[in-house]
Amino acid sequence: MPEGYNFAYLDEQTKRMIRRALLKAVAIPGYQVPFASREMPLPYGWGTGGIQVTASVIGPGDILKVIDQGSDDTTNAVSIRRFFSKTAGVATTERTIDATIIQTRHRIPEHPLHEGQILVYQVPIPEPLRWMEPRETETRKMHALADYGVMHVKLYEDIARFGCIATSYNYPVLVHHRYVMAPSPIPKFDNPKMDRMPALQLFGAGREKRIYAVPPYTSVKSLDFEDYPFEIQRWDQPCALCGAADTYLDEVITDDVGTRLYVCSDSDACQERQKGAA
Amino acid sequence: MYVAVKGGEAAIDAAHRLLAQARRGDESVPELSLEQIGEQLGLAVDRVMAEGSLYDKRLAALAIKQARGDLVEAIFLLRAFRNTLPRLYDCEPIDTALMAVRRRISATFKDLPGGQVLGPTFDYTHRLLDFALAETGNRQEAVAAPAHADAGVAMPHVSSLLGREGLIEPEHGDDDQFPVEDLTREPLDFPASRALRLQNLARGDEGFLLALGYSTQRGFGNNHPFAGEIRIGEVEISIVPEELGFAVTIGAMTVSECEMVNQFKGSKDIPPMFTRGYGLVFGESERKAMSMALVDRALRAEELGEEIAAPAQDEEFVLMHSDNVEAMGFVQHLKLPHYVDFQGELVMVRELRAEREKDEARGKTEVGHA
Amino acid sequence: MTYSDPILTVQAISKRFMGRGGCVDVGFDLWPGEVLGIVGESGSGKTTLLNCLSGRTTPDEGVVLYRGRDGEMADLHAMSEPRRRLLMRTDWGIVHQNPRDGLRFGVSAGANIGERLMAVGARHYGAIRGTAADWLGRVEIDGLRIDDRPSTFSGGMQQRLQIARNLVNGPRLVFMDEPTGGLDVSVQARLLDLLRRLVREMHLACVIVTHDLGVARLLAHRLMVMKEGRVIESGLTDQVLDDPHHPYTQLLVSSVLPA
Secondary structure, eight states, X not given: OOTTOBTTBSOHHHHHHHHHHHHHHHHSTTOOEEOOOOOOSSOTTSSHHHHHHHHHHOOTTOEEEEEETTBXXXXXXXXXXXXXXXXXXXXXOSOGGGOSEEEEESOOOSSOOOTTOEEEEEOSOOOTTTTTOOOHHHHHHHHHTTOOHHXXXXXXXXXXXXXXXXXXXXXXXXXXXXXXXXXXXXXXXXXXXXXXXXXXXXXXXXXXXXXXXXXXXXXXXXOOBTTBOOOOOOOSSOOTTTOOSSSOEEEEEOSTTOOEXXXXXXXXXXXXXXXXXX | OOOOOOOHHXXXXXXXXXXXXXXXXXXXXXXXXXXXXXXXXXXXXXXXXXXXXXXXXXXXXXXXXXXXXOHHHHHHHHHHHHTTSOOOOOOOOOOGGGOEEEEEEOSSOSSOTTOOBOOSOSTTOOOOOOGGGGSSOOOOOOOOOOXXXXXXXXOOOHHHHHHHTTOBOOOOOOTTTSOOOOTTTSOOOSSOOHHHHHHHHHTSOHHXXXXXXXXXXXXXXXXXXXXEEEEEEEEEEEEOOTTTOSOEEEEEEEEEEEEEEEOOOOOSSSOSOBEEEEEEEESSOHHHHHHHHHHHHHHTTTTTTOOOOSGGGOHHHHHHHOOHHHHHHHHHGGGSOOHHHHHHHHHHHHHHHHXXXXXXHHHHHHHXXX | OOTTSOSEEEEEEEEEETTEEEEEEEEEEEOTTOEEEEEOOTTSSHHHHHHHHTTSSOOSEEEXXXXXXXXXXXXXXXXXXXXXXXXXXXXXXXXXXXXXXXXXXXXXXXXXXXXXXXXXXXXXXXXXXXXXXXXXXXXXXXXXXXXXXXXGSOHXXXXXXXXXXXXXXXXXXXXXXXXXXXXXXXXXXXXXXXXXXXXXXXXXXXXXXXXXXXXXXXXXXXXXXXXXXXXXXXXXXXXXXXXXXXXXXXXXHHTSOOO
16 A cells, blocks of 8 residues: 555545445435545546545455446556555455456446445436536426426437437436436446346446435336337347357457457456356 | 457556656756746746645645646646645634735725735736747846835735725625635535635636636626735734644745725615625736636625626536536546447447438338329 | 315515515406406516516515315415425416527427426327327427427417417416517417417416507406506406506507507
8 A cells, every 4th residue: 555545545534424425325315415525546537436435435355346348457447446456455356246346437247246246336427417407406406306307308309309219328217216317327238237236336426526326126217108118229249259149249340341340348247258158 | 369458457557657758858858856846937836736725835846747747737636635635724814914915906096005016927028038038047136125025014905995984895704604614525515605616716727717707807797897906925824723722823825815896886785885806816826816806706696686697607607617627537538438338329320320211211112102 | 166266366465676676565366267467568567476476486575375276275485396396387387478488499399398298297108299299289380390399480389389388288377478479460369369269278267467458458358557566457358458547557558559
């Protein structure tokens, strides 16, 4: 650990403040709790919310996994994993099932999470109503009054214009039948995994200074219409590496004449399956 | 056989080595010392201290050196460091009336107690490149300390002179009645108190405030300002340790202060009088202090019953977008990978296009049958 | 609730701004199916009064009582905000003078009409769209325009769209602020015709603010004449317009051609 810094970088007072916000967030699923976000040594918008949440819940015995775009090896995931191995000296892993805390940007691991695990999301814009209503003062009121008609106006408009709900990521959800929540920019493919997940889901938005949570086994429903039900993305071919047909695929362009192939975005799940097949 | 991209770790390490190399530049050129930065690029140091919200010239100089002269990056370094420091005491409010003044001007009175003191200012210089400075080894003639500089001369604030006649709104200084929140300890909430707004502006981006202040002058929320007073100099910092129970001076700092005096026509309950816009910034940063004072006054529109129509009067707009550490992070996060979301969009756009082609084909068939 | 119970009871409403403008000591009752016109020149306090009545401005003094579907009277400004907002999207409608204040210009006509339905829980796209199409017809807008944005509509169509958006879920009380302002005379006539028909069909109670006595004569059963924030004369529309008592009303009436 670098000299002069506390365990996991944040001082204990700050951690206590964040834990209080987390407790409130867990008590009111999907509600955005304001917290006094601190400047972190990483830029705002690069995971400072997630890092502060992780720093507040991590202990010396934890095993940390960090992914960005589903992969453990993207630069930002590497940078955040290093930050914690340096400042907290905790063990890290790339295996989803071994991790006690998983910090993520833009994906939920393919392997189902189990009880006792914590999934920490990095959130750029916590407010799901923001694109319909830019004012914080107004959106807060809308949440308080569950005045959510405008969300369906947007979905209606999508169907009227495109014939389907044209939101592919950060697809809004209703948590515990009460609060409309932004799931962070995960693909809508991952939305069903949030519903009644055995693991605790924590969301940190550093720049916007909000924390929210979905406790284990909580209902998370993607907004839709009865006659236009929520659907996830599908590919008409399996992963080129592991052959999985039920995972989220990245498109990789392999030459300059447009040849492309599809591979799992979750690098750990893909490798596990390849090993199993070998 | 395709193998998934790997090597993030190695790439980051290599990038950091390249950065260190680029920072140092040509090694045949002598390395910059923090003293050189502090002495010769003092205004850059001051800006970094102000927006970094940490008064430490040496650390600010280090941040500038480490950031290769990128001041916003240096501000970020200083903020992140500041965040780890323990809080031992809150200092007593500084008293700028007791400032050891280096510069003090008023645009509202030709002469006033204490006089006008230009001090080291760019004002009235002709902005001609001085090619003599291209060479090192220049020596400057020493300037005799101006006569006013002895601490005996009282320099009351212009606003206090107006206040004696009741021509300007009184300021409340009662922290018990109007407790001062701490922006760095509590999340910003709306409506924000003036104290909180001023804290936000004091560490807000100079360029942003300059543009907003300028916009009020051009008619987007005009409030008829006069530069009542600008003063720059040193003030003492004191704390009251609990075990002593009295104030102890622990040091001094340079601050720039601006009080704008603004027209106000009065209302049902308030007689016509001047109102204030206030700016206070660490170090020498007159432009920032003036901009801050303009924006502070603009943000008081609601309190003073003025119509809120311009961006500078919109509290949520100004306060949510003034912080350059927040802004730079979020703008620059766009270069982080967004493969997953983009893949979602790709799938969607292809589906929509396929749907449309199907529709068009169907439309053609129908026309064909008709 | 009996037929003779008022739907809205307004008692001694006052709202001043910096000691001027606003309205002073205004009171009246409004019955279901009745249209009340508030007339006066600009600056007479009509709009302030309308804002107080519709809950958008809190008056300095006085109360506004609304009789809900359950027959109970409730104080509009004392009730909780959730309840007030619910009323706004179920029982009440507001038609603004400027369509930009009353429509979402960023979404289609269909979405504009469907919003109130979705706000109270409608979740079947086909049904919402069907209702929206039906209402476009009722306000005489071509059903093919259902996916067009309001910005592509003429001024008269925008006003009709606003009306459809407000009436789609059968409100009981509608506030209108100069609904025909800024429209050509022929367009006005068509809109007034439409309003008259809808008010009758839906048995709507209606408060309509206008400076146009022609509009008032066509739509309103009763009139209140305002000057400098006060009601100076009120009564049945024909009575007030044909036999004005107050000199100011006489002046107003004499300056317009009989409708």
